[in-house]
Amino acid sequence: MAPKKLIIDVQSSRNNRKVDINKAGVKGIKYPIIVLDKKNKTQHTIATINMYVDLPCQFKGTHMSRFIEILNRYRQGINVKNLFTILNEMKKKLNAKSAHIEIEFPYFIEKTAPVSKAKSLMEYTCRLWGSLYDRVDITLGVEVPVTTLCPCSKEMSAKGAHNQRGIVSIKIRFTGLFWIEDVIKIAEKSASCEVYSLLKRPDEKHVTDKAYNNPMFVEDVVRTIAKKLQKNAKITWFSVESENLESIHNHSAYALVEKSLCN
Amino acid sequence: MAPKKLIIDVQSSRNNRKVDINKAGVKGIKYPIIVLDKKNKTQHTIATINMYVDLPCQFKGTHMSRFIEILNRYRQGINVKNLFTILNEMKKKLNAKSAHIEIEFPYFIEKTAPVSKAKSLMEYTCRLWGSLYDRVDITLGVEVPVTTLCPCSKEMSAKGAHNQRGIVSIKIRFTGLFWIEDVIKIAEKSASCEVYSLLKRPDEKHVTDKAYNNPMFVEDVVRTIAKKLQKNAKITWFSVESENLESIHNHSAYALVEKSLCN
């Protein structure tokens, strides 16, 4: 909003508000970006982005337009690898000691139906959080829809069992590079069944049977995923949540495991 | 926003925009209101409200504050019976030929679990649309969450069947009075099973079995409801939608029947 140097009256009149601001910047900008794709090299997507820096007490306001200029410069390729560069440029251009970026975007993967082999695209909501103080801290988040079938309902009933869509949300900190695709695979292999955009009749039978033979509570889903994440040597911290859109209630069942693996 | 009479410059300068406005007013006001309750006489709830009138081409702007004044006067009792009075007052106070009000609110009913008889409250999103030209036109809308179990999936599989939460949305025009409770009952009796906030173990077995023995496509749900609405002599028009939050997909299955019963 407000370059400091030229508006002398405004800023001097408020010089006495000695409060450091943790984050000041722009929030909720929608921008087309290009991200890395494990199979196809790159993928066009559309992000919702927040960008902040700290603002020490002697400065009245930050320079909101500079965030957009930086975004313009980098939008053709945003990924875990160059997030540090972007954050560093934010620190420099805004004379700040810390910089933060939050990026949310839909990501698509082509999936193959289990029996008919019909192909379709599935959407996963992804997030990147980056913070740079003296060192950089990057978190990757992926939301993965799955099917869960209730073990308790199955046990009590002769034939059916209530089942529903669940939304698994995994967040990880890691060393090196980590593919979105690999996070998704961990989630999809850890539920009663994975979901697809396109299923023909034999596929529908297959996923029905698979879920029935693989009942899991919301607690089972997060534990199964947690065990896999724990074993991955690249991961230094994770949180895994699952929210089941219960078919027998109008609310969700929920579970969370969060763990630091540093030592 | 803008009383016409006192701001002579402003309005005269734009006198030439000869366009009648269909609706002008306030949108998205949140207000606590009291509505009728079939069992408990009244129910406190919180509404999101839109209020509009028409604005002929010779008037520059409507008087936005008067809508809120009318809302203040009537919020202690808003229902199908006095909606005409509110609309009529809107027409008068705003010198309009037509008035429109849209009210959305959560409504709660105490439900009893099928076996344990445990009691809990279920929330249903309700809507009232009222329009007054020469005569009044009122529509009541209710969203009812239900369970649906896929007949095709059941038929193909030895034991399980995919099932999910569905959201049934019924809208009706009618003569006389119509209770929200009666719309909800029609929807809940027309799905594979109804949903509850509180289910103990024997209840969970009961709803699992009931849904399994009563498989319904999204198309079956809307047809079953449509047949019941058609038979109700008070109903002059209806639309019934159902959106199934498919447990095997990340999108919904949807069906709609809309019908005028006037003649």
Next chain:
Amino acid sequence: MAPKKLIIDVQSSRNNRKVDINKAGVKGIKYPIIVLDKKNKTQHTIATINMYVDLPCQFKGTHMSRFIEILNRYRQGINVKNLFTILNEMKKKLNAKSAHIEIEFPYFIEKTAPVSKAKSLMEYTCRLWGSLYDRVDITLGVEVPVTTLCPCSKEMSAKGAHNQRGIVSIKIRFTGLFWIEDVIKIAEKSASCEVYSLLKRPDEKHVTDKAYNNPMFVEDVVRTIAKKLQKNAKITWFSVESENLESIHNHSAYALVEKSLCN
């Protein structure tokens, strides 16, 4: 969900529900699509899509997977020109008498700041509705954020005037082709000022002054746009809404003009 032919028991058992279904299909699928761009020929975007057909009373259920197959076939180019082809294929592949498609997507245009000439991208939410019975009916919708400054507040006050972001929503039916860019331009030229993602200091002065010198009620905005749309010979029907996120209230001011231009 459910091919009719193979599940004989299921369907025959319910043969007696004689209700025609207006729309049955899939809702809320997210898919990457490519749309036409006036300047750059094409633009990658991500759509939320609903696809429906009618279902006469003698058919129990529609074939949900076929919608996704059709979507797969056409997603590389979706536009006003080939919407008829898509709808026609929906009718054929699903043996229906009518087909409906609803597509919502963000669309980006590069804008140039008024003084500094700095470039940035602005996002506009666009919608395409297509229906095919015997003839096709296509509606284009665009949401355009603008600035509005209150004439009444300006008139009464020595210096300031309350102003706010407004969301203009234009829907049109038309003959031939109509560019999204041209709808956006009509909206942006009809408010107190247009908005930008990137404004440097001299730009900020420019838009502040421009809005102050061009005060408009929400009613003025929709009337100004309506007059322009009326004069466009290609447009056969339009609706124009504006919702002002009032800076002095926590609700919106709203106006709507809707008009058929056929004769």
Next chain:
Amino acid sequence: MAPKKLIIDVQSSRNNRKVDINKAGVKGIKYPIIVLDKKNKTQHTIATINMYVDLPCQFKGTHMSRFIEILNRYRQGINVKNLFTILNEMKKKLNAKSAHIEIEFPYFIEKTAPVSKAKSLMEYTCRLWGSLYDRVDITLGVEVPVTTLCPCSKEMSAKGAHNQRGIVSIKIRFTGLFWIEDVIKIAEKSASCEVYSLLKRPDEKHVTDKAYNNPMFVEDVVRTIAKKLQKNAKITWFSVESENLESIHNHSAYALVEKSLCN
């Protein structure tokens, strides 16, 4: 979801997933509750509630229905004072070492317009977070809409200045009791002007003038509030955010100050 004792097969078969779960429970239940009101003693509102407990690795699943039973018992009076009792009952009934509750609800206060003295209700979104390990930790959050007017825009322009609705979000931890009304007052007195549901013409002039004479960046708003919160001896921790719905952009300006005052 899952009583442990009776489903022997199910649980023993998975005994090997040795992962402690941080939070397991129910999410997104809507329930009517009664909260404390500084002026009117109590206020009916409608809450969206999450309730969780920890689940050590030796237990397969938590007892989801018990959360709803506890909610039923306490919904007639939910407040900072009895949150400890509710959390304690959750721990006991679910044999847990920790319990968590998150409650979001709209809260209404009657406001008086500055000149006309017209009365109307304003809605504020409130939140209570409670966690009980060995000791209880309660956080109160309130969202307060305000007007902000840009000092830079005012400085550069002869007459106008862009202004917009801002959403201030204050979260506090404190000793003793803290009224929602007092948090709201701090926010409303720290912006360019407060907002109202109902303003007559002289009121509109008053708020326009007041905002113009009191320009504040988003950074100024959070600093002014932070200084007031710091001085309050009861507050042990706070975070204050403001998000300005910029009238000249389609994104927000944002600032955050977070501070622990313990020592």
